[in-house]
Amino acid sequence: MIEQLKNKKGMISLVLHAHLPFVRHPEYESFLEEAWLFEALSETYLPLLSMFDRLEKDGIPARVTISLSPTLTHMLQDELLQQRYVNHLTMLLELAEKELDFTAGNPDEHKMAQMYQEIYSRTLREYEEVYERNILKKFRYFQEKGYLEIITTCATHSFLPHYQNFPEMIRAQILTGVESHDRIFSSQPKGVWLPECGYFPGVEEYLKPFGIEYFLSSAHGLLYSEDRPVNGLYAPVSCPNGVHAFARDRASSRAVWSATDGYPGDPVYRDFYRDLGFDRPLDYIAPYINCGVNRVNTGLKYYAITDKSDNKVIYNPALAAAKAEEHAAQFVENRIRQCETLSQYMEQAPVISCPYDAELFGHWWFEGPLFLEALIRKVHEKSDVIALVTPSDYLKVYPQNQVTRPAFSSWGDKGYGQVWLDGANDWIYRHTHKLIERMQELVERFPDEKGLKERTLNQAAREVLLAQASDWPFIMKAGTMVPYARKSIKTHIHNFNYIYDSLSRNTIKTEWLTKLEKKDNIFPFLDYRVFRKDY
Amino acid sequence: MTEERLLSFSYEQLLEISDRGSIQVTPGVDKTTLVSLLLDAFEEDKSEREELNNLAIQMEARKFSISQDEELDLGQDDDLELPLRYNETSATLLLRDPSWVFCFWDIEDKKADEIRNTPGFQGIVLRVVELNSKDYHKDNILDYFDIPIKFSDYRRYVNLPSEDTWYCVEIRALVEDKDYLIVQSNIIETTREYVTAPHDNRNSHSDELIRLSGFTSEFGETHGVSGYQEIPQRIIPIHELLDEEQFND
Numbered sequence: 001m002i003e004q005l006k007n008k009k010g011m012i013s014l015v016l017h018a019h020l021p022f023v024r025h026p027e028y029e030s031f032l033e034e035a036w037l038f039e040a041l042s043e044t045y046l047p048l049l050s051m052f053d054r055l056e057k058d059g060i061p062a063r064v065t066i067s068l069s070p071t072l073t074h075m076l077q078d079e080l081l082q083q084r085y086v087n088h089l090t091m092l093l094e095l096a097e098k099e100l101d102f103t104a105g106n107p108d109e110h111k112m113a114q115m116y117q118e119i120y121s122r123t124l125r126e127y128e129e130v131y132e133r134n135i136l137k138k139f140r141y142f143q144e145k146g147y148l149e150i151i152t153t154c155a156t157h158s159f160l161p162h163y164q165n166f167p168e169m170i171r172a173q174i175l176t177g178v179e180s181h182d183r184i185f186s187s188q189p190k191g192v193w194l195p196e197c198g199y200f201p202g203v204e205e206y207l208k209p210f211g212i213e214y215f216l217s218s219a220h221g222l223l224y225s226e227d228r229p230v231n232g233l234y235a236p237v238s239c240p241n242g243v244h245a246f247a248r249d250r251a252s253s254r255a256v257w258s259a260t261d262g263y264p265g266d267p268v269y270r271d272f273y274r275d276l277g278f279d280r281p282l283d284y285i286a287p288y289i290n291c292g293v294n295r296v297n298t299g300l301k302y303y304a305i306t307d308k309s310d311n312k313v314i315y316n317p318a319l320a321a322a323k324a325e326e327h328a329a330q331f332v333e334n335r336i337r338q339c340e341t342l343s344q345y346m347e348q349a350p351v352i353s354c355p356y357d358a359e360l361f362g363h364w365w366f367e368g369p370l371f372l373e374a375l376i377r378k379v380h381e382k383s384d385v386i387a388l389v390t391p392s393d394y395l396k397v398y399p400q401n402q403v404t405r406p407a408f409s410s411w412g413d414k415g416y417g418q419v420w421l422d423g424a425n426d427w428i429y430r431h432t433h434k435l436i437e438r439m440q441e442l443v444e445r446f447p448d449e450k451g452l453k454e455r456t457l458n459q460a461a462r463e464v465l466l467a468q469a470s471d472w473p474f475i476m477k478a479g480t481m482v483p484y485a486r487k488s489i490k491t492h493i494h495n496f497n498y499i500y501d502s503l504s505r506n507t508i509k510t511e512w513l514t515k516l517e518k519k520d521n522i523f524p525f526l527d528y529r530v531f532r533k534d535y
Numbered sequence: 536m537t538e539e540r541l542l543s544f545s546y547e548q549l550l551e552i553s554d555r556g557s558i559q560v561t562p563g564v565d566k567t568t569l570v571s572l573l574l575d576a577f578e579e580d581k582s583e584r585e586e587l588n589n590l591a592i593q594m595e596a597r598k599f600s601i602s603q604d605e606e607l608d609l610g611q612d613d614d615l616e617l618p619l620r621y622n623e624t625s626a627t628l629l630l631r632d633p634s635w636v637f638c639f640w641d642i643e644d645k646k647a648d649e650i651r652n653t654p655g656f657q658g659i660v661l662r663v664v665e666l667n668s669k670d671y672h673k674d675n676i677l678d679y680f681d682i683p684i685k686f687s688d689y690r691r692y693v694n695l696p697s698e699d700t701w702y703c704v705e706i707r708a709l710v711e712d713k714d715y716l717i718v719q720s721n722i723i724e725t726t727r728e729y730v731t732a733p734h735d736n737r738n739s740h741s742d743e744l745i746r747l748s749g750f751t752s753e754f755g756e757t758h759g760v761s762g763y764q765e766i767p768q769r770i771i772p773i774h775e776l777l778d779e780e781q782f783n784d
Binding site: 020035039040162201220223227228229231233234253262272295296344356357359360363408414415426429430434471474475478479480481487490491493 | 537539540580581595597599617620627629630631632689727728729730731732740741744745747748749
């Protein structure tokens with residue numbers, strides 16, 4: 001394999017990062033933000049698995065890296081959320097069937113209603129019968145078959161540069177992420193997704209003890225390395241301790257990400273914003289929206305992007321699928337040309353790293369999974385010149401790389417920590433830092449507790465980790481669902497402080513603790529001693 | 536935000552929404568005009584947010600987008616109000632980007648009273664100290680500057696004069712013609728925003744490869760990348776090989 005890869009003009013490394021924050025509310029019959037998971041399941045994770053099924057059936061090989069965050073994998077295995085997803089699909093199926101009647105006089109819309117009725121029927125059937133509600137088994141299957149390399153990320157997707165004063169916290173985030181991965185996939189991850197590509201010099205020291213071979217970096221993080229990266233972004237660099245950094249290629253990122261001049265903005269693709277939840281009369285759509293009054297996206301979208309006006313044309317799936325194939329072919333051709341140019345200047349075959357948010361494919365860009373499938377098939381057709389590889393494949397071919405250390409960076413706006421440290425969210429750090437200090441204090445005070453006190457301390461550790469999620473400051477900055485983000489982080493801080501005070505007063509309320517354990521039930525294996533200095 | 540959603544609120548609620556959003560409303564304006572004003576303001580706010588975010592952030596935000604009415608919250612979460620401070624003496628410094636740090640601090644009430652009551656007390660300052668290493672020692676101080684602060688201040692963003700160096704902050708009390716340390720923060724290492732010069736001849740094509748690592752039209756995509764024009768201090772010349780607008784995706 002190694003010699004074959006060395007003879008290619010270059011390699012493409014597709015890395016999909018699948019992550020959602022921990023959102024689980026058993027205290028309510030249903031909860032709006034749990035739909036983040038349900039939409040991602042229907043539109044991204046299940047279509048991706050179907051894509052690998054088709055590729056396997058056709059004997060088309062693929063090598064794709066996917067990072068599955070610990071919060072996401074926990075939710076995907078959670079029985080309450082699994083049941084709620086089934087309820088969600090059943091509701092959408094009912095809406096699609098109701099739409100068959102509603103659109104009877106409009107053949108164009110009727111076809112769309114039929115499409116969604118078919119999609120939701122199939123999704124529900126497959127989720128129950130094929131995946132038996134746990135799609136992780138199928139991800140593991142494709143890893144074993146060689147289609148996927150599954151990697152992990154920090155326990156709760158913490159933006160590590162803003163916590164670099166707390167080595168124990170960073171270790172706890174990484175250790176818990178690795179352990180969560182190991183328990184699900186029975187293997188140690190070879191790579192790690194640093195949340196938001198947030199790197200600070202020295203973070204690699206926390207990765208090495210867990211056998212992590214690589215992480216993904218922003219483009220400028222690698223370009224501004226201590227020593228000039230002699231191969232630009234097209235070969236990894238090795239940190240002094242041997243952990244490698246692969247940098248995001250920017251041309252391929254933009255082609256896929258941009259809504260205006262990238263592929264997803266093509267007029268024939270499905271419009272993300274035009275949703276039935278806002279198109280139908282309130283009394284008709286009420287059973288399918290939030291509390292019957294607040295309109296939300298249902299996922300049933302009948303129109304193509306068309307143009308910037310409100311006069312949209314009806315979505316044509318065949319036309320969109322053909323366009324996705326065309327775009328995939330163009331993407332591969334461009335990467336081949338890119339590799340041809342690069343290889344003139346490099347002593348090793350270049351690798352073009354293409355990391356994306358997995359939820360882009362399918363959720364926002366409906367045709368994204370079709371694009372990926374066409375891309376994989378096209379690379380297979382052109383396998384004499386180009387190959388799909390995972391970062392660890394590339395390291396097998398080229399284990400020795402330039403030694404240097406990247407610079408502090410992220411893939412966020414302006415390239416550093418602004419998104420997660422801004423006037424909209426900077427208030428959180430006084431509290432989240434205090435939580436870590438108090439957790440460390442608790443570990444010192446209660447070094448080896450058993451029984452109820454140990455349970456309490458473990459829950460305290462869970463609340464500390466949950467409060468660190470990068471999603472909450474991100475949402476506050478991005479301005480989407482801000483009240484929920486604010487409340488989430490405050491709740492975790494409040495829960496921790498309540499535990500801290502209870503332990504100080506030695507008045508732990510078992511009923512309260514049990515209720516909280518059942519609600520924030522993530523990382524059941526977590527040992528609070530992970531915050532100990534010498535753990 | 537939809538017109539339908541806004542119309543479902545009472546006139547008083549709409550005034551509260553405009554108040555929370557600092558939207559100027561002419562007294563006595565009718566409900567229809569008020570709704571129209573709010574819709575325009577929400578739209579403008581949304582566009583600004585989108586423009587301010589890069590592609591990665593725009594994309595990430597979309598996975599949390601489930602409603603067009605999401606910007607509005609009339610709910611209260613006062614029962615979860617967090618303390619403004621923890622009444623302890625501490626200072627923390629966080630590196631936000633190569634040019635800016637965020638610092639937050641606190642001075643225990645008892646200590647603050649002692650300082651205030653010190654004969655000759657003139658005020659407190661936030662001292663930003665540049666160091667030549669990660670170890671604090673008076674011989675390692677390269678430079679410093681003071682920012683006057685009040686006891687009621689707890690946080691501040693500070694623009695840093697130098698990159699690729701070390702900083703910490705100190706809260707100091709000015710007493711007569713001397714100053715005394717109240718608390719010192721952690722030390723942070725700032726970052727660099729440039730490609731370093733080549734060390735050797737390992738790859739004589741590194742200039743070309745670095746140029747190719749930025750965006751050019753030669754690979755088919757000709758998309759320009761939005762620039763740093765609105766934040767002039769961030770214009771980054773990279774050995775004259777790359778245009779600054781190529782570095783913000």
